[in-house]
Amino acid sequence: MPQQVRGVIARSPGAPVELVPIVLPDPGPRDVVVKVQACGVCHTDLTYREGGINDEFPFLLGHEAAGVVETVGSAVTHVEPGDFVILNWRAVCGQCRACKRGRPWYCFDTFNASVPMTLEDGTELTPALGIGAFADKTLVHEGQCTKVDPDTDPAVAGLLGCGVMAGLGAAVNTGNVGRGDSVAVLGCGGVGDAAIAGARLAGASTIIAVDTDARKFDWARELGATHTVDASAADPVEAIQELTGGFGADVVIDAVGRPETWKQAFYARDLAGTVVLVGVPTPDMKLEMPLIDFFSRGGSLKSSWYGDCLPERDFPMLIDLYRQGRLPLEKFVTERIGLDAVDRAFTTMHSGAVLRSVVVL
Structure with missing residues (x-):
C-alpha cells in the first residue's frame, strides 16, 4: 500500500522550501523503500531550490543520506529489510561503454526508482540527484543502496553520500x-x-x-x-x-x-x-x-565527479577507517537539525558557519 510521509520540497526557483505530506508508492520490482535516519544539507540541494540544476519543479530535496531498508521490490537481491545503507546517486549500470571498459566511475546511465513519489494531488516529484531524502522515507533503486557497518552514526555515514566523498575522492x-x-x-x-x-x-x-x-x-x-x-x-x-x-x-x-x-x-x-x-x-x-x-x-x-568513487568499494572502506579512528568523519557534522529547519540551514551554509548541517530523523 502507498504510504504518506513528510518531505521537504521546492516548488519554484528561490521560494522557501516547504515541509509537506508526500506519497510514497509501492516499490517496483528493483526498488527499495528506505527509512531515512539522517541527511546532510548539501549546497547541491540549494542549487536545486534556486533552479540551477534544471526546471523540473517541484523537487524533493535531500540526497546525502543514510538509513535502514524497510521494504524491497520483488526482484531485489542487493539488499534486504533491516540493512543499514548509505544512499548513493551513482548506481552504475554495468552495461554502458564506460562500465565495459573498466571505468564505472564515469557511468552516467545510472539507475533510479522506477515509480515516482508524488504530492497528495498526484503531482510527480523530482528527487534531488535521484534520491530525495529530506523525508521520513524515500524510494530508490536497489543499486543506490550501499550496505555499511550498522553501528555507525547515521549522521556521519550519510555524508559519504555526496560532499565528503566528492572531496576525499x-x-x-x-x-x-x-x-x-x-x-x-x-x-x-x-x-x-x-x-x-x-x-x-x-x-x-x-x-x-x-x-x-x-x-x-x-x-x-x-x-x-x-x-x-x-x-x-x-x-x-x-x-x-x-x-x-x-x-x-x-x-x-x-x-x-x-x-x-x-x-x-x-x-x-x-x-x-x-x-x-x-x-x-x-x-x-x-x-x-x-x-x-x-x-x-x-x-x-x-x-x-563524485570523487570518481565506486560506492560499493569506497563507502565500506571509509566507514572502516572512521571506526578505526583513522578518518575523523565526525568533525564534518557541525549541527543536527530537524526536517523543519532546512531553509534555515541554507542560510547558515551561506554564512560559512558550518561544515555540514545534518537533518536527523
Missing part, C-alpha cells in the same frame, strides 16, 4: 595523491576539507588550505592542513609556491569552481603537476587563458 581517486606529495586545496568548505582529509589519509607531507575566510582554518587544520593561506590578504599562487620550495604543489584541488580559482590552481601547481576541479561551476562561467601555458607546463587537468 578528488584527492585520493582523481588526484592520485601519494606519500610525500604536496597538496593545495582552494576552498575550505565541506568538500575542500574532505579533500584535505583525503590528502592526509594518502600520506601527503605538505597540505595547504586556501580560503578567504580565516574562520575556516581551524577546521582545515583539524582535518590535516599543515599550512593555511588567507587569499584575501595574500596572492595564493605566490604563497603556495613559497611553501613548496618555489615550485608549486604536486596536486592542487579547486573546491570552489570559479574561473579565477581554477586559474590559481593551474599556476600554483608544480611543473607537470595535477589540477583537480571538484567545485561545480555554473553554466555561464567562461575560462580564457593563453594556450601556450597549457602546452608548456604539461601535467594533468582533471575534473572529479
